[in-house]
Amino acid sequence: MLTRTDLNLSMLPQTGSPPVRWRISDGLVPYVEAVAEMEREVAAIADGRADELVWLLEHPPLYTAGTSADAADLIEPDRFPVFSTGRGGEYTYHGPGQRVAYVMLDLKRRRQDVRAYVAALEELIIRTLDMMNVRGERREDRVGVWVRRPEKPLLPDGSMAEDKIAALGIRLRRWVSFHGLSLNVEPDLSHFTGIVPCGISAYGVTSLVDLGLPVMMADVDMRLREAFEEIFGASVSETAVT
Numbered sequence: 482m483l484t485r486t487d488l489n490l491s492m493l494p495q496t497g498s499p500p501v502r503w504r505i506s507d508g509l510v511p512y513v514e515a516v517a518e519m520e521r522e523v524a525a526i527a528d529g530r531a532d533e534l535v536w537l538l539e540h541p542p543l544y545t546a547g548t549s550a551d552a553a554d555l556i557e558p559d560r561f562p563v564f565s566t567g568r569g570g571e572y573t574y575h576g577p578g579q580r581v582a583y584v585m586l587d588l589k590r591r592r593q594d595v596r597a598y599v600a601a602l603e604e605l606i607i608r609t610l611d612m613m614n615v616r617g618e619r620r621e622d623r624v625g626v627w628v629r630r631p632e633k634p635l636l637p638d639g640s641m642a643e644d645k646i647a648a649l650g651i652r653l654r655r656w657v658s659f660h661g662l663s664l665n666v667e668p669d670l671s672h673f674t675g676i677v678p679c680g681i682s683a684y685g686v687t688s689l690v691d692l693g694l695p696v697m698m699a700d701v702d703m704r705l706r707e708a709f710e711e712i713f714g715a716s717v718s719e720t721a722v723t
Contacts, residue, residue, distance in 0.1 A: 557675035
């Protein structure tokens, strides 16, 4: 079987497709409001009433539980609000300083291949990090993007320490994707200790600032958009609704 690295990662749309709307929200968007907006947008895209959308935002501190979440991985259930969500994956944290990208694409216009789509989202993050001289890597047994930490102690099995810098969790409805990815720019990393992130306890969590890159969110957004257009095609700026 091909690894995700070996897959064709291009997810360009059919010729003549309109550009993807690119929306950036200022401030912290409440999670319930964001999910309701995604539901509206996904329905409109699936019905042909709206063009595809990428929505960049930040949330207030919260935990979300994906469809594979294990209750034992919620270590501090009273620390932040906890939301059950229909995306794939386990527990994850969202909060200020973390760039969340909700990606709503019609895969019928692209490729109806979920595995390739997940790999393409990983590639989006890897290329974004590469523009900032950070080597992000995928792991076949762990969805997300990882950074090697040679300065940290070796893991119990003798392998090099690795930290997660970006998480993925998606859902499809009528072949339209929603939810998406989160990239740690400058979140409070101590907030991740209330959960076992993505059910994986052997590895840590990092951010761009933790790696010594004091970048601004706007700089990350520009690089995300450039990498997105390489993989998924053209986008057009849209005024945020929140």
